[in-house]
Amino acid sequence: MSRQFLAEGLKLSGGDYGVVAVVAVVALAALAIGFVLLKEVLAAGQGTPKMQEIAKAVQEGAAAYLKRQRNTLSVFGVVVFLLLFALPADDWNERIGRSIFFLVGAVFSFTIGYLGMWLATRANLRVAAASREPGSGREKAMRVAFRTGGVVGMITVGLGLFGASIVVLAYAGQAPKVLEGFGFGAALIAMFMRVGGGIFTKAADVGADLVGKVEQNIPEDDPRNAATIADNVGDNVGDCAGMAADLFESYAVTLVAALILGSTAFGAAGLLFPLIVPAIGVITAVIGVYITKARPNESGLVTINRSFYISAVISAVLCTIAAFVFLPPSFSEFGQGFTGQGNPAVIATVAVIIGIVLAGIILRLTGYFTGTEHGPVKNVGKTSETGAATVILSGIAVGFESAVYTALVIGAAVFGAYLLGGSVALFAVALAGTGLLTTVGVIVAMDTFGPVSDNAQGIAEMSGDVDEAAAQTLTELDAVGNTTKAITKGIAIATAVLAATALFGSYQDSITKALGTIGSTAAGVKSFIDTIVSPNTLVGVMIGAAVVFMFSGLAVNAVSRAAGAVVYEVRRQFRDIPGIMEGTTRPEYGRVVDIVTRDSLRELATPGLLAVFAPIAVGFGLGTGALAGYLAGAIATGTLMAIFLANSGGAWDNAKKLVEDGHHGGKGSEAHAATVIGDTVGDPFKDTAGPAINPLIKVMNLVSVLIAPAVVQFSIGPDASFGVRLAISLVSLAVIVVAVVVSKRRGTAIADTPAGAQAPAKTA
């Protein structure tokens, strides 16, 4: 087990170390700026005692959930840590580094999620308070909301960049293998936070709506509804914590993929440039956050988009300069007999710009398909006149269509970067990914804006301490947040595809290297490669696509089940606690928070185990060709499914807003009821299943990259053993089957939850 995968040329020079150290300093600077912004946000006014009381309940609920989630995930993290340790490695240094940095990635991912939640539950109060200031309310509220996003954005890029540059400084040539661990830790925890938070937020939301809006006919966020606090907690643990962890993971994994491929293609320089590009992104993100200022008579979305475009252009310019400064004009200057066609600086520049442009196009496409002012949402709104069925059908059609266009655009970017790259094609794809990364700081800021405004509105409504003008401001910010949330999901899935494509290449690379070091005969290798192009591969593609469907179905079912528990509990409180409806007694908010906390943590295990063990079962059971097919199937279907779910959900949500704005009969009409049904269907689509597919793809990719050498080891050469492969595959399969059966036994539908089962929940 002492293979030498790494080329000699990977050693870093003293000057190289200097550049990486500068990048690390930039990363620390981002964290410092985040701290400055944080101070500003926390210094803002906190409104009335009633508002503070509500905010406190939300803060406590969210913190309690994340602490319990941390305990659950710790167990899982330790198990994976040990498994990782057992996988083949070049030497002890790599083996230990990979496992340690797995934990670092996981801890960073969780920390950012926790911080995003912590800050959001404090910022929402301050946004609500700011909106009350006469005259300057809109401007101040927007400033606080966007600066809150800025904090999360800065910490996301800061920690991501800092982690990666430390790995490069410490491990140099072995950095790629250690980075696999770092990315895997980040992706795994992010997936769990997305799934758990997504189940929490939508179970509370759907449960609250079904009893409150539908049965008792009281408004959203009405304090008489026992599930309202849980609903607000959900916005923070799902949309804030889950999203922040997810975007950190997107950032880290894309960066990791670029570094892995960079080192394969370019040697040392390949480790430098992928760090320089996101470091530039830090600078432009700071500019983007500071230039965002609300203007009177301008939609908040226009303001935010302008900041995005300005910072994107600055990124493009600075990256171009960096490419020509740091990269030589010819491949031959890389030494070590490196021969490639074209000008490396030009290739790198164009690849990065492809990534930046891709972000811009996704921004526009998503805005078109989910914005209230464009055709698709207007059409969905119109169909509300013929009832809920046509709303559902038209929303599904919008989702399908937007998924196709977005996937084609992402495919075109991959293909463009690939064509451009010649002999370093995969690295060019990864560089396009780092181009996308330069926009992540602003994107995170845009996304955090959404749930913070949403919650500010909730606090305002529940407290009753906000006047008409301030309520108007908060409603406007909430609508803007809806679109920015959809945009973020599009960008996140784009990073998933670019990173996954690059990792897909690195998976093949890993197999080729493992084959080479085993020293098998040429004929053996030939027949081994033959098995890659076989019906097995097709079966692999099918299983990969199936896992995406399974994961989506599990997530939707989990929301249904958990929402069912909420429905029963809220009904029980209305029935058993006198005075709730009259407003004389407060409902027991804590019980609902407890129920949702327990249920979402229980529900996240099955999809999580599926993501980790399915590639192991396929890889060891059907071989490397089938595993490659599996990844391709999962990436392709996952991309389409993720965008379909996000955009149909977004379109339904905004179609409801259209009707509520007075179109097609307005609030209370049958058309409104139809769009409420559409919105409820869209809730788990867009906030649970859809966004979790992004980290799912990366987790499965990284698991495949990590196990590839072991699969090859047991498939060919002296250690080849069909028995060992079969045993590993069957054990993995058994884990999945048991997990699915356990979750099945909880029933599959809302109405399945027995009322009695909810009784023993503890009160917070």
Added chain:
Amino acid sequence: MSRQFLAEGLKLSGGDYGVVAVVAVVALAALAIGFVLLKEVLAAGQGTPKMQEIAKAVQEGAAAYLKRQRNTLSVFGVVVFLLLFALPADDWNERIGRSIFFLVGAVFSFTIGYLGMWLATRANLRVAAASREPGSGREKAMRVAFRTGGVVGMITVGLGLFGASIVVLAYAGQAPKVLEGFGFGAALIAMFMRVGGGIFTKAADVGADLVGKVEQNIPEDDPRNAATIADNVGDNVGDCAGMAADLFESYAVTLVAALILGSTAFGAAGLLFPLIVPAIGVITAVIGVYITKARPNESGLVTINRSFYISAVISAVLCTIAAFVFLPPSFSEFGQGFTGQGNPAVIATVAVIIGIVLAGIILRLTGYFTGTEHGPVKNVGKTSETGAATVILSGIAVGFESAVYTALVIGAAVFGAYLLGGSVALFAVALAGTGLLTTVGVIVAMDTFGPVSDNAQGIAEMSGDVDEAAAQTLTELDAVGNTTKAITKGIAIATAVLAATALFGSYQDSITKALGTIGSTAAGVKSFIDTIVSPNTLVGVMIGAAVVFMFSGLAVNAVSRAAGAVVYEVRRQFRDIPGIMEGTTRPEYGRVVDIVTRDSLRELATPGLLAVFAPIAVGFGLGTGALAGYLAGAIATGTLMAIFLANSGGAWDNAKKLVEDGHHGGKGSEAHAATVIGDTVGDPFKDTAGPAINPLIKVMNLVSVLIAPAVVQFSIGPDASFGVRLAISLVSLAVIVVAVVVSKRRGTAIADTPAGAQAPAKTA
């Protein structure tokens, strides 16, 4: 252009010709038995004059639609005929044969569809009449319905087997290339009939329900609703004509795939055995049809399932005998230095049995997920208590889950056959396909049973000439038909996967051969193969998956648009024609039939063009590796999507039936309204988009196989030209874009159809 793809060993001996001739005679015998059954069905009583009058209106409407569809498709057929003629071929014999048999396949496909419709529109009347006979009504009605299915089943297998055996007799060694044309013609026309018929039936159904049930609160099939005749016409052109053509296509293409791979793997014997297996299927189908007799106190589904299982077991036994009689015990006896491991007879037997068992498992799986007596549908029914949104969500989750299990079972069958086959692995997969084919006769009979019973119930209700007991009988038959329809879709998609996997192999084969004959250097071939394993392939997988989403979205939108036109027309008639509601004036049924006819024919162009031109654009534009990825993506995602759409639709339909049977509040309750919304969403899922994906997959596969030599020719060797490839690709892309834009300009939602646009429709 004078390549010699074919091995010398493909020549047929005199004895071989004899065997094929016997198969052709068996095929003719199937047609004769179909004729005998037809006589019996037509001889049955035709009920009251009022019933006959209604049936006549349906007959005329259906015939008018299919005639207009024939004219539309003729134009398309001629264009494709010319394109096929222009593609590279070995010699003139092959070139002419391929194009001629393309037309034969197309004409057969259309003929079976037309015949299915013609017979169904006559049989429904006779089933309704038979149900009125006191005492023996149930038995007689079921007999007529199932014998009607028997006619269609016999003609499907008869024409399929006859066509294939004639090609083998006439072309011997060149049969595979000519069979590609035959299968392509069958698949292309079937796809159009599925799409057009599917749009027709659901546009009329949804439109009729939205105005009748929802707005005017009158029952389904009420003669006051102007869309009722169109609804009944739709059942016949969609569920009968479209389905019959689709199953013929499944039969033909699977057989074609087996023959192509058989000739590659085994030489002459490879052309014989794949013909013998379905010939055995003809015999067992006859047995299956004749033993199906209703028993008192036994569900109709149990009766039909028993026939299926008995005939499946007989098929397995006869196929085993045939394998040991016709195949030698060792591969070496095939001569020509053929070396393979294992016993060919055993391999063939097990492969065929895998196919038969697969059919049985799909039957059970589909029954479980869509039957009213099992957990999934009961759960969907329960969620109706918490409203339409939860019905939609639980139905979607059932669809996702059932798709995963079905896809995994199909994948396991492919993998099992593949493992078994060793050096003839792909042929074993194709043989598993022929095993499935032995069940097609009974499956078609089962499926036709559904719409015939459905229509019989419609005629009974509209005429009012049927008493309580007879109505009860017809309702029971209709419910059985719902499940048999879902089962057929599962089997059809399984044939699609097996055929597609085999064709996928034949696509790779075709490329390798084309490469070989061009005589390029080893290094050139190596670098060519390298491009197959690249990010391009991944982009191809993504585009393949995207086309499935696009196709599904287009189909759903087409139904919405056409249904919108129906809604406006029916509303207009209620408003403008006095006396309709009172029952004193008959609505103008013909106008609605005309509108739906015109709209469905207009709507089928875009998805059709997408299916044909997308693989051309990808193949010439991105190369053979990307095209292989494209096919894999389309097969995998298509399989999951097709089953998802079929089974979620089936589950919603039967959940509605559960509520109508008195559960969860029964008819008229809010729970019922919720399930009606679910059923309406499911309508275009299960009857338009879902079933059309099956022929879609095959059309795209066959297009790829047909263009593969041309793609290679322009990619490598003396004719290589990037310009030509780009031009072909861009033209194909332009066709798709224009088609999509044209269909977009018709609007995207029901409410988009302006009322005035419907005015100039002619009266029938």
